[in-house]
Amino acid sequence: MKLLRQDSIIRIRYTSDKLSVLLCFGIITVISIFSSCNNDIETIKALSSELNLPNQSGKNFEVQYTDSGKLLVIFRAPLVERYVNKGDKGSYYEFNKGIEILFFDKNEILESVVTARHGMYYEDKNLGVASDSVVGRNIKTGEQLNTEELFWDRENRTIYSHVFTKITNEDGVFFGEKGFESDQDFDNYKLIGSSGTVRVRDEEIQ
Numbered sequence: 001m002k003l004l005r006q007d008s009i010i011r012i013r014y015t016s017d018k019l020s021v022l023l024c025f026g027i028i029t030v031i032s033i034f035s036s037c038n039n040d041i042e043t044i045k046a047l048s049s050e051l052n053l054p055n056q057s058g059k060n061f062e063v064q065y066t067d068s069g070k071l072l073v074i075f076r077a078p079l080v081e082r083y084v085n086k087g088d089k090g091s092y093y094e095f096n097k098g099i100e101i102l103f104f105d106k107n108e109i110l111e112s113v114v115t116a117r118h119g120m121y122y123e124d125k126n127l128g129v130a131s132d133s134v135v136g137r138n139i140k141t142g143e144q145l146n147t148e149e150l151f152w153d154r155e156n157r158t159i160y161s162h163v164f165t166k167i168t169n170e171d172g173v174f175f176g177e178k179g180f181e182s183d184q185d186f187d188n189y190k191l192i193g194s195s196g197t198v199r200v201r202d203e204e205i206q
Helices: 019-051
Strands: 002-006 009-013 056-067 070-083 092-095 099-104 110-116 118-122 127-138 144-153 158-161 165-169 172-176 180-183 189-191 194-200 203-205
Touching (some): 099 127, 172 189
Antiparallel strands (some): 056 070, 127 144, 144 158, 158 180, 165 172, 172 194, 180 189
């Protein structure tokens, strides 16, 4: 008997009169081959799940958000990876090579910029998270914010943090020990657990 496999089709040729024996052997062979294939598929699925591989990925990612035809936000990242239906997280995007977010006013003039070394965006919550050396700058006022984690609520157009935050402006350097709250343009903000140094002419008052 010869067992041939061509393009996933199993073919059995027999040259003996003992047909029943050959058929049994052939059935066992076919079952073992397909069982092996199924095991391999299950193994691959298990490994993929364990490694948490992305469903999609791309380079030089850019998204523009508009309202009534006016540009509000530009989101950029060198690398994006998308994960679909990952338990409590739902579907989300991850940006392992950093992010840049540009915010525009009602006249489509650039107003503020946020950069970070890592970012996440949760689709179901419309929530962005920037982390690792986060810097926010208000282009109009020159104010700069530094923190290690920042949340962006896209629907409510607010930005906030729950960790140590520093804000530097022409009046001095101010700290939020427990973070801050602000609109996404950094025009109005509140430091939580605040302290700081105020500049008065050439001197500093603690």
